[in-house]
């Protein structure tokens with residue numbers, strides 16, 4: 001009997017926003033992204049992207065519409081960073097024409113610049129650090145020029161500076177962005193809309209203020225939460241969007257639940 005991973009999902013994901021999917025390990029965040037991308041077909045129900053059923057789109061149509069940066073990208077052999085980034089143009093290029101001048105080559109240049117890859121563009125992709133590879137895949141997704149960008153834990157290999165930089169760049173992108181992430185402070189400061197999952201179900205969704213309540217965090221993660229004295233309410237942090245100095249202060253810290261004493 002196959003295991004049901006996600007159930008009772010009825011989601012309408014707003015466009016024009018940065019949407020964060022949060023929840024404990026195994027909650028179903030990656031599975032939800034895979035369904036939104038069309039990698040996994042739901043056993044019942046369907047997914048509509050910009051009003052069009054995902055199941056009716058060809059692979060190329062899907063790739064023109066949705067870019068996906070996986071948490072575990074496939075291994076790449078014998079390619080330079082530039083090659084990897086250029087692969088993002090593939091859905092827009094006629095068959096057998098890859099390698100020929102694409103009209104959108106400036107997108108490749110901009111992406112290399114945006115993700116600080118210009119100096120390492122000719123290096124072997126295999127020889128990069130995890131964080132550099134992650135940035136190359138993000139550049140690849142950018143040149144894909146899709147209207148929706150899905151990212152599975154895009155900051156997990158990045159140092160703190162690059163985490164903040166990436167998240168603030170996402171806010172400037174014209175694409176709708178849906179990402180999974182574990183850091184609730186960053187989720188509060190950079191996402192407009194949050195989907196909180198647990199055990200394959202959506203526990204809550206809405207603005208960070210609606211979702212990141214002490215009760216919901218405690219019941220979903222089984223931990224205690226303390227708000228930072230300088231930042232008593234999630235609104236204090238949300239108000240700081242785009243301002244790195246205020247975002248670097250955590251608004252809450254977490255603790256293991258204190259044992260109960262009779």
Ligand SMILES: Nc1ncnc2c1ncn2[C@@H]1O[C@H](COP(=O)(O)OP(=O)(O)OP(=O)(O)O)[C@@H](O)[C@H]1O
Pocket residue numbers: 003005023024025026027028029030031032
């Ligand atoms: N291909 C698969 N076959 C069987 N079970 C799977 C498969 N992929 C995921 N699962 C199971 O589905 C559940 C949800 O996994 P998923 O990767 O979506 O969680 P997640 O919220 O992204 O977790 P994490 O935060 O650890 O990345 C887990 O129990 C996992 O073991």
